[in-house]
Structure formats: C-alpha cells, structure tokens
Amino acid sequence: AFGFPSCSYKGGAPGFVRVLSPTRLTFPHFDGNGMFMSLGNIADRAKIGMLFIDFERPERLRVRGEAQLIESGPLVESYPGAQYVVQLVVSNVWVNCPRYVHQMTTDAASPYIPDEVGQSPIALWKRLDVMQDVLTDGDRARALAAGLISIETYHQMVSEGELL
Template sequence: MRDENFYNSGARRIQAALGTRQVADHIAANYVADSLDRAAAALVGRADCFYLATADSRGFPDCSYKGGLPGFVRVPAPGLLRFPSYDGNGMFRSLGNVLENPHVGLLFIDYEKPIKLRINGTARVSTEDRLLASFPEADAVVEVEVRQVFENCPRYLHDVRHGAYSTYVPRPNRVTPEPEWKLKPEYEGLVRLRDS
C-alpha cells in the first residue's frame, strides 16, 4: 500500500528514534491493503468476537469487545464489512462515538493460527429495516468502509487454549528467541537481530 498517511508524524518520530523506519516502510508497502482479500474475509467471517476502537469528537478513545456466533461479522464486499449491535446496557458508547467520529479500528484474533488482523476504516450506524432483517435481534447495524487491512505480529499472543504464555514474552535470565518473520530473507538488513 502506498498510503502516505499510514504513519503519522508521531509514528515517524519514534521510528526515527528507534531505527525502524526501513522495516516500517517495507511492511506498509508490502503488507497493508485497502480491502479484505479472501483469507482476511474468511478470518473475519469465522470470528466469534473482535475488539472495536472508537473515539468521540474530542478524540477521547474507547475500546469495546463485540461477540456473537461465527458469521456475525459479514463481508458483503472486499471493502465493506457489517456487524450487529446487540442489546446491551444502553450506554451505546461505541455507536455514539461512531456518530460523532466515524473513524474506527477493529482487531480480530485467531489464537489457533495465530493471527492478529487489524482493520481500520470509516463506520456508519444504520437502523434500516433491510439491514436489521439480516441480523436477528440487532438494535442497529454498523457498516465499515475499509481503509486499511494488515496482519500484526502475533508473537506476544498467549496460548489461551492451553494456558501457556507466549515464548516470545521476555523473561528473567533467558534470551528471548527471535520471531520467524525477522529471519526471512526479505527482512535482511531491515531489522536488527539480537546476536548481531
């Protein structure tokens, strides 16, 4: 993806300070898309939950968990996804934020692969009968126009099925192993390895 706005000035400053701009540019150019490919759409379609980040008109953030049966998030087109808003506590913080500030971030996690999929986009809240009819018991439906899709390094994901911590989480008196992606030829010269 050649989106000049993928990294803001703050990201650029910390990349410069920590020497990661080359690898960050490589990732943005090769692994960030503006729509969901077949694999990303399949991951979203089989998810039973995700995390939704929103912000109000003043920029104050909020993050919420959204859950349902697999298939509750739908991808009707590569650049569009929909999910229902089910009955909750009536606060509607996420939907209220979307009405004030439509920019959202969604995080999907597949612990078995493991994969972390990040989707950023522009959302709108709908109470149209045609959309509500396809999501039983939904109060509203959120449509997200996808702007950016990218996998995020999953190395710090814990194995929740077996109750084991990630091997990549630093521990006292042990050298943490390098993640496999850093050892791929495409990253040679772009990342600093611990033993170099």
Template sequence: MAQVYLHTMFGNGARAMQEAAGSRASYARMEANAGAADMLTDREADFIAARDSFYMASVSEDGWPYVQHRGGPAGFLRRIGDNRIGFADYRGNRQYLSAANLAADDRVSLFLMDYPNRRRLKLIGHAHGSDDPATIAALMTPGYGAEPERAFLIDVVGFDWNCPQHITPRFTQKEIERLTAPLVDELDRLRARIAELEG
C-alpha cells in the first residue's frame, strides 16, 4: 500500500476504528514512510494500459458522490507522464455529470479491475478536462469509431493495490474464446479423426 494514499484516505475516524480493531499499528508503520507522492511505476502503467474500462468517482456541488463507468478499447486510459494519466472523453449521453463535478472540485478516485487475475488498482488524483486538439488527438485510440469531446488528464496523488479477497473472477467473451481455443481445436481434431475412421 502506498503511503500518500494512506495519509490521504485514512481520516481520524478510520484510524480510531483501526485502533479498536487492532490493525492500527501496522498501518501506522506504513504511514510513517510517506513521501511527496506515490510514483507510478511501469507495473502500474502496464496494468492501466491493459484495462478496457474503469470506474471514476467525483463529487457533486452538493457533496454527493457520483461514480461513472468509462470504457473503450484496451489502452484507452494510459500514463502520459511520470504521474499523469489521461483518456479521450468520447461523446456519450450528454449528461456531463463528471465534467461538471470536476469543474467545481477536481478530486477523483478511480477503480481499475482485472477480474480474471483477481487484481484491482485504486488511484486518487486531480483531474481536469482539456479541449486542446493536440492533447485529444494524442489520447485517441486509432480505429475506434467514437468521436472525442475532450481529453481528461489526471495527476495521480496516490494509489493502492488491493488483495484478491472477495474478487470474483469474470471473463470477457474474447478471454473465454482464448482460454477454450485449445479444447475447441482438440475437439475438431477428434471429430475429423472419427469421420475418417467411419468413412
């Protein structure tokens, strides 16, 4: 667990509950080594680039949390600097809830899931939209048919890798096809052999 994430997310209430549960001492040791920022490494960048969706939480002007699912081709969310990630914001239902929330409060929390491998990465940071054509073009996915309205850039403040406990493995159609391809090939060979023997 990264130290800045701990310092940012653990309020006094959480620390008091950790104390009561007996887990405070181990978290306090982790917090003691806090640096200026939790730096993204190639491990995080590779994980981020492999995702085809994520969840992004922002807060409304009235203080209500709003969680939005974002999806696209694998790699549509990517690291574009030492601690900056970004994605092209493609035209959607035109509610503009996240965009409006970020105009008032730029803090976001992202949840990135790898269900087959039971891994998740949580990120917190400051986000802003960009209408700069060069930035938007740099974040577009070649061959993807949707049209972007803007780019979102997120300066990551902290992140945390979670344990696999309670993550149910889920697979996409392509992942299932890849995993079952050897069995399908073997079945085809057996059918051909049976047809040959019967013929």
C-alpha cells in the first residue's frame, strides 16, 4: 500500500458485487498476484472508491465508503473461490458522466473466474520460471504440472492473447 491509493480492476461473474442493503455491498477477493495492494490499503485506510462501468450502454456509477475485510464465515463461503470478502458501508453514490467511455460488447467472461466449486486455471504469470520462489507450494505444484515458461514465452503468449 505504501500510503498511496491503489486502483485495481475487480471482475467476476455477473452479480459478484452484491447489494446487501441500501448502504452495504460486498464483493469477493479472488487469488491475485499476491501483492495485496488493494487489501493492504483497505486494512490500512478502509476508505475506498469504486467505479462501475457499463461499456455496452455506456454508463458509469461511482461509490465511496469504508470497507472492511471479512476473512471467514458464511459470506466468504457464499463466493466459491474467494479468499476474502470486502464489505463496504456506502457513504456516497453518484452517476458519473459517461461521455468518454468507449462502447464495447461483452464477448466472453474471463476464463479465470472461479467456477461453482471455486476452481480456476492457474494464472499464466505463475508459470514463469523466475517466479517459482515466491509462489505458495500449491501454486508451484500447479505451475509445474502446467509447465514452466520463460519470460520471453510469457510476453509472446500475452501479445498473442494466449492467456491459458
């Protein structure tokens, strides 16, 4: 976190952000890059801003509030594959001008969204040979099973849109 705000894209299956009441919403934290910049900022400062963009209409909605991390319990269990759940007490909500939002369509969901039992493919970067010493034992085993790749291969695969 280093005391600076962090801006991170969060995605999931439709409905992954849940409105629990007019002033409370939740969303899951799935396996990421292990840096915990978003969660670190929440743990340190609690104040967050969220930007919801509907690229098909286009529309934008901003939400601000104070967040807390939920590490276990029924709410975490209700999101298969979630490591944590972020619960936000909403302080402000407003519609934001969408004039510069590029209009796009959703062709497919990310293949990395955990399925109904919480399983998802291993992230391509976790297969990098130079990253093995920072992975968990479980991720290291999955990377070895999928096959390790070099940084050059990684860059080529990403540039060609081959993310699995």
